[in-house]
Amino acid sequence: EIVLTQSPGTLSLSPGERATLSCRASQSVSSSYLAWYQQKPGQAPRLLIYGASSRATGIPDRFSGSGSGTDFTLTISRLEPEDFAVYYCQQYGSSPRETFGQGTKVEIK
Amino acid sequence: QVQLQESGPGLVKPSETLSLTCTVSGGSISSYYWSWIRQPPGKGLEWIGYIYYSGSTNYNPSLKSRVTISVDTSKNQFSLKLSSVTAADTAVYYCARDLVVVVAATGGYYYYGMDVWGQGTTVTVSS
Numbered sequence: 001e002i003v004l005t006q007s008p009g010t011l012s013l014s015p016g017e018r019a020t021l022s023c024r025a026s027q028s029v030s031s032s033y034l035a036w037y038q039q040k041p042g043q044a045p046r047l048l049i050y051g052a053s054s055r056a057t058g059i060p061d062r063f064s065g066s067g068s069g070t071d072f073t074l075t076i077s078r079l080e081p082e083d084f085a086v087y088y089c090q091q092y093g094s095s096p097r098e099t100f101g102q103g104t105k106v107e108i109k
Numbered sequence: 110q111v112q113l114q115e116s117g118p119g120l121v122k123p124s125e126t127l128s129l130t131c132t133v134s135g136g137s138i139s140s141y142y143w144s145w146i147r148q149p150p151g152k153g154l155e156w157i158g159y160i161y162y163s164g165s166t167n168y169n170p171s172l173k174s175r176v177t178i179s180v181d182t183s184k185n186q187f188s189l190k191l192s193s194v195t196a197a198d199t200a201v202y203y204c205a206r207d208l209v210v211v212v213a214a215t216g217g218y219y220y221y222g223m224d225v226w227g228q229g230t231t232v233t234v235s236s
Contacts, residue, residue, distance in 0.1 A: 001170075035222035037154075044203055044229050045154065050222035057224075088154055092209070092220040096169045098144070098156040 002027055002094040004101035006087075012109040019076040021104045023067075023089035031068045033092040039103075040085045048087075049074065076106075084108050111136035113204050113227035121198075121234050127191040131204030131227060138162050138185045142207035144223060145178060145189045147200040155200075159207050160187055194234045201229040 003026040013019055023034070031052035037045040047056040049065035052072055062077040076083055089101040117129035131143065145157040158168035160178040168176050177190040191198060208221035 033220045035220070037223070039154075044205075044226035045223070046226070047222040047224050050208075050220065056222060090154075090156075090222070092207075096156065096171070097159070097167045098169075098207075100146075100154040100156065102153045 001096065002029070002091060002099055004089055004091060004099055006089060006101035006104045008104060009102075010105045010107060012107050013079055014109045015079050015081055017079050019074075019079055019083070019106055021074040021076075021087055021106070023072040023074070023101050025070045025072075025091060027094065028069050029072075029091045030093060031072075034065075034067070034072050035090045035092070036065055036074045037088045037090065038083075038085050039088065045088065079106070081108075111206065111225050113206070113225055115202060115204050115227045115230040117230060117232070119231055119233060121194055121232060122236050123195055123234055124193055127189070127194050127198060127232055127234070129189045129202055129204075129230065129232070131187050131189075133185045133187075133206075138180065138182055138187065142209045143180070143187045144205045144207045146203045146205060146223075147198075148203070148229075149197075149200045157189065157191075157202075196234050199232065199234045201231050203227055203229045 005024045007022045034052040036049040039045040053065045064075045066073050086103045086105045088103050112134045114132045121127045139162045142159045144159040160166045175192045180187040204227045205223040206225040208224050210219045
Protein backbone atom coordinates (compact mmCIF):
# COMPACT_ATOMS: atom_id res chain seq x y z
CA GLU A 1 0.00 0.00 0.00
CA ILE A 2 1.38 3.37 -0.99
CA VAL A 3 1.49 6.12 1.64
CA LEU A 4 1.99 9.81 0.92
CA THR A 5 3.60 11.84 3.71
CA GLN A 6 3.39 15.61 3.52
CA SER A 7 5.65 18.01 5.36
CA PRO A 8 5.61 20.23 7.19
CA GLY A 9 2.24 19.76 8.86
CA THR A 10 1.87 23.51 9.21
CA LEU A 11 3.74 26.30 7.45
CA SER A 12 3.55 29.76 8.98
CA LEU A 13 4.40 32.46 6.46
CA SER A 14 3.61 36.06 5.59
CA PRO A 15 1.97 37.30 2.39
CA GLY A 16 4.58 37.76 -0.31
CA GLU A 17 6.80 34.98 1.00
CA ARG A 18 7.62 31.76 -0.82
CA ALA A 19 6.02 28.50 0.30
CA THR A 20 7.59 25.12 -0.31
CA LEU A 21 5.48 22.05 0.45
CA SER A 22 6.79 18.49 0.32
CA CYS A 23 5.07 15.22 -0.54
CA ARG A 24 7.02 11.99 -0.10
CA ALA A 25 5.75 8.62 -1.30
CA SER A 26 6.50 5.29 0.37
CA GLN A 27 7.25 3.85 -3.08
CA SER A 28 7.91 5.33 -6.48
CA VAL A 29 5.04 7.19 -8.11
CA SER A 30 4.94 8.04 -11.77
CA SER A 31 5.10 11.81 -12.04
CA SER A 32 2.25 11.53 -14.53
CA TYR A 33 0.00 10.45 -11.70
CA LEU A 34 0.73 13.00 -8.97
CA ALA A 35 -1.69 15.86 -8.29
CA TRP A 36 -2.02 18.72 -5.80
CA TYR A 37 -5.20 20.27 -4.38
CA GLN A 38 -6.03 23.36 -2.34
CA GLN A 39 -8.82 23.33 0.22
CA LYS A 40 -10.21 26.32 2.07
CA PRO A 41 -12.45 26.01 5.15
CA GLY A 42 -15.97 24.88 4.30
CA GLN A 43 -15.10 24.34 0.64
CA ALA A 44 -14.42 21.38 -1.59
CA PRO A 45 -10.84 20.81 -2.69
CA ARG A 46 -9.69 22.51 -5.89
CA LEU A 47 -7.31 20.93 -8.38
CA LEU A 48 -4.09 22.93 -8.72
CA ILE A 49 -1.54 20.66 -10.36
CA TYR A 50 -1.67 17.37 -12.26
CA GLY A 51 1.12 15.32 -13.77
CA ALA A 52 3.34 16.65 -10.98
CA SER A 53 3.98 19.95 -12.78
CA SER A 54 1.07 20.93 -15.05
CA ARG A 55 -1.22 23.66 -13.78
CA ALA A 56 -4.94 23.02 -13.97
CA THR A 57 -7.18 25.43 -15.84
CA GLY A 58 -7.30 28.88 -14.29
CA ILE A 59 -4.53 28.29 -11.75
CA PRO A 60 -2.15 31.27 -11.37
CA ASP A 61 1.45 30.78 -12.41
CA ARG A 62 2.68 31.49 -8.88
CA PHE A 63 1.77 27.84 -8.23
CA SER A 64 4.28 25.32 -9.55
CA GLY A 65 4.91 21.63 -9.02
CA SER A 66 8.01 19.53 -9.44
CA GLY A 67 9.55 16.21 -8.52
CA SER A 68 9.75 12.59 -9.50
CA GLY A 69 10.02 9.12 -8.02
CA THR A 70 9.20 9.46 -4.34
CA ASP A 71 9.74 13.20 -3.77
CA PHE A 72 7.43 15.91 -5.01
CA THR A 73 7.16 19.62 -4.24
CA LEU A 74 4.49 22.28 -4.54
CA THR A 75 5.86 25.83 -4.58
CA ILE A 76 3.89 29.03 -4.20
CA SER A 77 6.28 31.74 -5.33
CA ARG A 78 4.66 34.71 -3.59
CA LEU A 79 1.83 34.06 -1.17
CA GLU A 80 -1.35 36.00 -1.76
CA PRO A 81 -3.93 36.37 1.04
CA GLU A 82 -6.22 33.87 -0.72
CA ASP A 83 -3.48 31.19 -0.76
CA PHE A 84 -3.69 30.49 2.95
CA ALA A 85 -5.35 27.09 3.00
CA VAL A 86 -4.67 23.37 3.32
CA TYR A 87 -2.86 21.61 0.48
CA TYR A 88 -3.05 17.91 -0.36
CA CYS A 89 -1.00 15.77 -2.69
CA GLN A 90 -2.63 12.75 -4.33
CA GLN A 91 -1.39 9.79 -6.32
CA TYR A 92 -3.25 7.72 -8.85
CA GLY A 93 -2.39 4.22 -9.92
CA SER A 94 -0.94 2.25 -7.04
CA SER A 95 -2.92 0.29 -4.50
CA PRO A 96 -5.10 1.80 -3.20
CA ARG A 97 -5.78 3.12 -6.69
CA GLU A 98 -5.93 6.66 -5.29
CA THR A 99 -4.32 8.05 -2.13
CA PHE A 100 -4.12 11.48 -0.54
CA GLY A 101 -1.43 12.84 1.73
CA GLN A 102 -2.49 14.06 5.16
CA GLY A 103 -2.24 17.71 4.13
CA THR A 104 -0.12 20.79 4.85
CA LYS A 105 -1.75 23.86 6.32
CA VAL A 106 -0.33 27.18 5.15
CA GLU A 107 -1.23 29.77 7.75
CA ILE A 108 -0.61 33.47 8.14
CA LYS A 109 2.34 34.24 10.37
CA GLN B 110 -19.70 23.82 -17.25
CA VAL B 111 -20.05 20.49 -15.47
CA GLN B 112 -21.42 20.69 -11.94
CA LEU B 113 -21.88 17.98 -9.32
CA GLN B 114 -24.41 17.88 -6.50
CA GLU B 115 -24.48 15.34 -3.69
CA SER B 116 -27.77 14.40 -2.06
CA GLY B 117 -28.94 12.03 0.63
CA PRO B 118 -29.77 11.74 4.34
CA GLY B 119 -27.64 13.80 6.69
CA LEU B 120 -28.20 11.42 9.59
CA VAL B 121 -27.75 7.65 9.53
CA LYS B 122 -28.11 5.23 12.44
CA PRO B 123 -25.24 2.94 13.44
CA SER B 124 -25.24 -0.44 11.63
CA GLU B 125 -27.44 0.94 8.85
CA THR B 126 -26.51 1.75 5.26
CA LEU B 127 -25.44 5.20 4.14
CA SER B 128 -26.79 6.08 0.68
CA LEU B 129 -25.77 9.12 -1.35
CA THR B 130 -26.34 10.20 -4.93
CA CYS B 131 -24.29 12.56 -7.08
CA THR B 132 -26.10 14.30 -9.93
CA VAL B 133 -24.04 15.48 -12.88
CA SER B 134 -25.33 18.58 -14.66
CA GLY B 135 -23.96 20.64 -17.54
CA GLY B 136 -22.39 17.62 -19.19
CA SER B 137 -22.64 13.90 -19.73
CA ILE B 138 -21.62 11.22 -17.26
CA SER B 139 -20.39 9.16 -20.18
CA SER B 140 -16.72 8.60 -20.93
CA TYR B 141 -15.51 9.61 -17.47
CA TYR B 142 -14.54 8.11 -14.14
CA TRP B 143 -16.42 9.34 -11.08
CA SER B 144 -15.11 9.17 -7.51
CA TRP B 145 -16.40 9.41 -3.98
CA ILE B 146 -14.12 10.97 -1.36
CA ARG B 147 -14.81 11.64 2.30
CA GLN B 148 -13.35 13.89 4.99
CA PRO B 149 -13.98 13.25 8.71
CA PRO B 150 -14.33 16.37 10.84
CA GLY B 151 -10.99 18.13 11.15
CA LYS B 152 -9.16 15.45 9.19
CA GLY B 153 -7.80 14.81 5.70
CA LEU B 154 -9.25 13.37 2.53
CA GLU B 155 -9.92 9.66 2.02
CA TRP B 156 -10.68 8.21 -1.38
CA ILE B 157 -13.58 5.75 -1.19
CA GLY B 158 -13.76 4.46 -4.75
CA TYR B 159 -14.64 5.26 -8.33
CA ILE B 160 -16.90 4.04 -11.11
CA TYR B 161 -16.50 4.31 -14.86
CA TYR B 162 -19.65 5.25 -16.77
CA SER B 163 -19.76 1.71 -18.14
CA GLY B 164 -20.10 0.38 -14.59
CA SER B 165 -16.62 -0.89 -13.76
CA THR B 166 -15.49 0.00 -10.27
CA ASN B 167 -12.42 0.26 -8.06
CA TYR B 168 -12.65 0.58 -4.29
CA ASN B 169 -10.31 1.50 -1.47
CA PRO B 170 -9.32 -1.86 0.06
CA SER B 171 -9.91 -0.44 3.54
CA LEU B 172 -13.62 0.03 2.73
CA LYS B 173 -14.14 -2.51 -0.03
CA SER B 174 -16.20 -4.96 2.01
CA ARG B 175 -18.79 -2.28 2.81
CA VAL B 176 -18.87 -0.11 -0.33
CA THR B 177 -20.95 -0.27 -3.48
CA ILE B 178 -20.81 2.42 -6.16
CA SER B 179 -23.29 2.32 -9.03
CA VAL B 180 -24.15 4.48 -12.02
CA ASP B 181 -27.39 5.41 -13.77
CA THR B 182 -26.47 6.96 -17.10
CA SER B 183 -30.11 7.66 -17.96
CA LYS B 184 -30.33 10.00 -14.98
CA ASN B 185 -26.74 11.26 -15.23
CA GLN B 186 -26.18 10.10 -11.65
CA PHE B 187 -23.89 7.85 -9.69
CA SER B 188 -24.42 6.60 -6.17
CA LEU B 189 -22.60 5.42 -3.05
CA LYS B 190 -23.76 2.83 -0.56
CA LEU B 191 -21.75 2.20 2.60
CA SER B 192 -23.08 -0.54 4.82
CA SER B 193 -22.76 -1.24 8.55
CA VAL B 194 -21.82 2.32 9.37
CA THR B 195 -20.32 3.43 12.67
CA ALA B 196 -19.46 6.80 14.15
CA ALA B 197 -16.12 6.57 12.32
CA ASP B 198 -18.02 7.02 9.05
CA THR B 199 -19.18 10.48 10.08
CA ALA B 200 -17.72 12.81 7.47
CA VAL B 201 -18.29 15.24 4.64
CA TYR B 202 -18.79 13.15 1.53
CA TYR B 203 -17.71 14.56 -1.82
CA CYS B 204 -18.26 13.34 -5.35
CA ALA B 205 -15.77 14.31 -8.03
CA ARG B 206 -14.93 13.73 -11.68
CA ASP B 207 -11.74 11.75 -12.04
CA LEU B 208 -10.12 12.74 -15.31
CA VAL B 209 -8.47 9.56 -16.56
CA VAL B 210 -7.80 9.19 -20.26
CA VAL B 211 -7.20 5.62 -21.40
CA VAL B 212 -4.92 5.05 -24.35
CA ALA B 213 -6.78 2.33 -26.26
CA ALA B 214 -3.76 1.23 -28.28
CA THR B 215 -1.58 0.48 -25.26
CA GLY B 216 -4.00 0.09 -22.37
CA GLY B 217 -2.09 2.79 -20.54
CA TYR B 218 -3.62 5.99 -19.28
CA TYR B 219 -3.05 9.62 -18.52
CA TYR B 220 -4.28 11.14 -15.24
CA TYR B 221 -5.41 14.75 -15.12
CA GLY B 222 -6.67 14.87 -11.53
CA MET B 223 -10.08 15.32 -9.93
CA ASP B 224 -11.05 18.43 -11.82
CA VAL B 225 -14.70 18.91 -10.80
CA TRP B 226 -16.02 18.49 -7.26
CA GLY B 227 -19.40 18.67 -5.62
CA GLN B 228 -19.85 21.00 -2.66
CA GLY B 229 -19.95 18.06 -0.26
CA THR B 230 -22.64 16.75 2.03
CA THR B 231 -22.27 16.10 5.75
CA VAL B 232 -23.31 12.69 6.99
CA THR B 233 -23.50 12.03 10.71
CA VAL B 234 -23.77 8.51 12.10
CA SER B 235 -25.65 8.60 15.36
CA SER B 236 -28.57 6.94 17.05
